[in-house]
Amino acid sequence: MERTSFAAMSCSLARTLEMVGDWWSPLIVRDLFLGICRFDDLAEDLGISRNLLTRRLKLLVQNGIASKMLYQSRPARYEYELTAAGLDLVPALLALTAWGDRWTMLEDGTPMLFKHKSCGHRFQPKITCSECGAAIRSDAVAVLPGPGGKMGPGTRVVARKLKAV
Amino acid sequence: MERTSFAAMSCSLARTLEMVGDWWSPLIVRDLFLGICRFDDLAEDLGISRNLLTRRLKLLVQNGIASKMLYQSRPARYEYELTAAGLDLVPALLALTAWGDRWTMLEDGTPMLFKHKSCGHRFQPKITCSECGAAIRSDAVAVLPGPGGKMGPGTRVVARKLKAV
DSSP states (O other): OOOOOOTTSSOHHHHHHHHHOSTTHHHHHHHHHTTOOBHHHHHHHHTOOHHHHHHHHHHHHHTTSEEEEEEETTTTEEEEEEOHHHHHHHHHHHHHHHHHHHHSOOTTOOSEEEEETTTTEEEOEEEEETTTOOBOOGGGEEEEEOTTOOOOTTOHHHHHHHHTO | OOOOOOTTSSOHHHHHHHHHOSTTHHHHHHHHHTTOOBHHHHHHHHTOOHHHHHHHHHHHHHTTSEEEEEEETTTTEEEEEEOHHHHHHHHHHHHHHHHHHHHSOOTTOOSEEEEETTTTEEOOEEEEETTTOOBOOGGGEEEEEOTTOOOOTTOHHHHHHHHTO
16 A cells, blocks of 8 residues: 655654654664664564565665665675664654553563663653753643744645644 | 554554554644644645544544544534543654654754743753653663563564563
8 A cells, every 4th residue: 555655744743754654664763773783683573574674674774764784795684773863763762662651551561671871770761841851741832833834735724723823 | 454563562662653653643643732623624634535534533542542522413523632641642743753853854944843831932852861861862771671571573582682681
């Protein structure tokens, strides 16, 4: 099934999803972050078909999230690593993981714990305001039109609403 | 195309994706957050087919992300609003939006700006350590096995690696 592209949407969430929002892609980024970098290991870890994994990795490379390197030449074998953009995505994926810890019922408890090497403590990722440092709650956020906001697919009513602010 | 379910994976990111990771779903949550709550407005804003929007909204309600309320009875018309779990997802979506602002090229600049009503400033969502308050960088995060970590589909190699920590 061909999916609708979000690339032309005047919305940075839509553009993020266009680059890493495919089914499986965030889990591939997770694995690369965890040091599972070789094709065969990724295929085994995820239980994803090799065809689909090939397509997803190709897109992640095209989108500048991962890069591909030869680690063995006969036969040719590749491994993947996160780019700066890919690494910068990891904290947001940790935040989504913490949401899953909070809201999806896990009989046995949290599957993974995070430790902050800088301070030495186990931690939760906390989304805070860059200006005052307080935790961000959705009801404390107002949205204003930015310079790049346009009417268009994916943002028709949003753009109207923001204009009226 | 039937997608592989992530529901049984021993990974809170996978479980998050199972609940809100479908193509379109995060944009529907975005719109509900922005106050676009009625079926017709959502369909117009997103340019999504009415069939697909119906399916996605049904899943979001089933998964406890949104709730559905009658606002007009003849003919019956519904609006949707985010539940506590849905509202708690918003900061993580803001973090993904900020990633898109940083890494996807937008000719005209940021489409939307966020203002923190608590402090009155325009802000960026910043993912910080719950213990020391510093910004989280991916290279400062160590991952440890939690009580709910199990070998299994979606986490086979991860589970082995974590066991060996």
